[in-house]
Amino acid sequence: MQKEKRKIVLVGTGFVGMSFAYSMLLSGGCDQLVLIDVNKEKAIGEAMDLQHGLPYAQHKIDIKAGDYDECKDADIVVITAGATQKPGETRLDLTITDTKIVKSVTENIMSSGFQGIIVVASNPVDLMTYVAQKVSGLPKHRVIGTGTLLDTARLRYMMSEYLGISSKNIHAYIMGEHGDSSFVPWTHAYVGCKKLLAILDETHRDLNDLQNIYVQVQQAGYEIVNRKKSTYYGIGLSLNRLCQAILKDEHVILTIAAYQNDEYGQKGLYIGVPALISAHGVEEIVTLDLNEVDQQKFNNSCETLRAIIKDTIDPLL
Ligand SMILES: NC(=O)C1=CN([C@@H]2O[C@H](COP(=O)(O)OP(=O)(O)OC[C@H]3O[C@@H](n4cnc5c(N)ncnc54)[C@H](O)[C@@H]3O)[C@@H](O)[C@H]2O)C=CC1
Numbered sequence: 001m002q003k004e005k006r007k008i009v010l011v012g013t014g015f016v017g018m019s020f021a022y023s024m025l026l027s028g029g030c031d032q033l034v035l036i037d038v039n040k041e042k043a044i045g046e047a048m049d050l051q052h053g054l055p056y057a058q059h060k061i062d063i064k065a066g067d068y069d070e071c072k073d074a075d076i077v078v079i080t081a082g083a084t085q086k087p088g089e090t091r092l093d094l095t096i097t098d099t100k101i102v103k104s105v106t107e108n109i110m111s112s113g114f115q116g117i118i119v120v121a122s123n124p125v126d127l128m129t130y131v132a133q134k135v136s137g138l139p140k141h142r143v144i145g146t147g148t149l150l151d152t153a154r155l156r157y158m159m160s161e162y163l164g165i166s167s168k169n170i171h172a173y174i175m176g177e178h179g180d181s182s183f184v185p186w187t188h189a190y191v192g193c194k195k196l197l198a199i200l201d202e203t204h205r206d207l208n209d210l211q212n213i214y215v216q217v218q219q220a221g222y223e224i225v226n227r228k229k230s231t232y233y234g235i236g237l238s239l240n241r242l243c244q245a246i247l248k249d250e251h252v253i254l255t256i257a258a259y260q261n262d263e264y265g266q267k268g269l270y271i272g273v274p275a276l277i278s279a280h281g282v283e284e285i286v287t288l289d290l291n292e293v294d295q296q297k298f299n300n301s302c303e304t305l306r307a308i309i310k311d312t313i314d315p316l317l
């Protein structure tokens with residue numbers, strides 16, 4: 001992005017939003033950060049708290065609480081407003097509450113004249129990205145959900161621990177819903193430039209280990225919610241990574257929720273896939289030649305989301 005000042009507006013100053021804001025402050029990833037929340041006092045308090053740390057931060061950022069008119073010239077609006085899962089709930093259980101919140105937030109954003117990129121983290125994130133796009137009317141490549149970005153980070157961390165190799169060299173991706181029907185296309189996983197499955201074979205490791213790692217990734221959100229009620233640092237850093245990719249026009253491949261236009265035989269919904277991210281948003285979806293089993297998993301994930309869009313979301317929009 002060629003603008004002099006890189007501006008982000010954050011809507012939702014709860015745990016997720018403020019973990020993102022704090023990581024933005026540490027990385028100096030933008031020049032202006034505006035905080036919006038339905039609870040205005042909270043947004044003001046959070047802005048004050050961050051401002052007071054600025055003398056010890058490496059980067060100067062103009063941080064303030066504000067209103068939706070601030071979205072007009074923003075490069076990115078990040079939506080983290082929403083309800084959190086209670087122990088025993090799935091992300092999909094948040095659908096009705098968060099559809100109403102994301103709809104009203106998106107209407108407010110668009111009434112400012114906003115023309116940038118919307119990034120959504122509110123859950124269920126694939127569906128809330130659909131809501132934000134439908135309500136905003138923005139081009140589909142300029143509305144992006146965090147999708148399986150956090151799940152992929154969890155996978156890379158766990159694989160790195162398992163193999164004793166830096167997560168930077170783990171090129172493995174979680175695809176599908178950010179939720180229970182996600183999956184890993186293991187045949188497309190690499191460690192450095194070598195196929196993961198070949199490494200496992202050569203080192204006499206058990207294929208079941210991979211399945212155990214996937215289950216730990218899939219259950220990670222629940223495990224954390226059970227222990228500390230919500231998860232936020234991981235998604236805060238994931239949001240930071242995605243916003244950096246956009247603001248720096250990185251052309252980097254990240255697994256995010258992108259609108260499907262038949263790249264994987266599915267249309268009309270957002271879901272987690274590897275995609276090339278630049279200042280334009282989603283430049284293109286990276287298509288993998290999925291084997292039959294993985295394609296079936298992807299289709300199942302899409303069917304789960306599609307049914308909720310039809311029965312629950314579309315009637316609310
Ligand atoms: N995509 C992902 O990987 C992850 C997503 N999440 C999701 O992020 C969302 C936020 O989670 P937390 O920050 O932990 O929740 P939180 O309860 O700490 O914060 C939510 C914030 O949204 C605000 N809010 C609610 N309605 C609003 C509205 N209409 N307009 C503006 N602000 C509004 C609340 O006042 C509150 O400050 C949830 O939907 C959660 O499920 C959480 C973790 C990971």
Ligand SMILES: CC(=O)C(=O)O
Pocket residue numbers: 091123150220221231
């Ligand atoms: C809460 C959530 O979506 C996660 O931590 O994966």
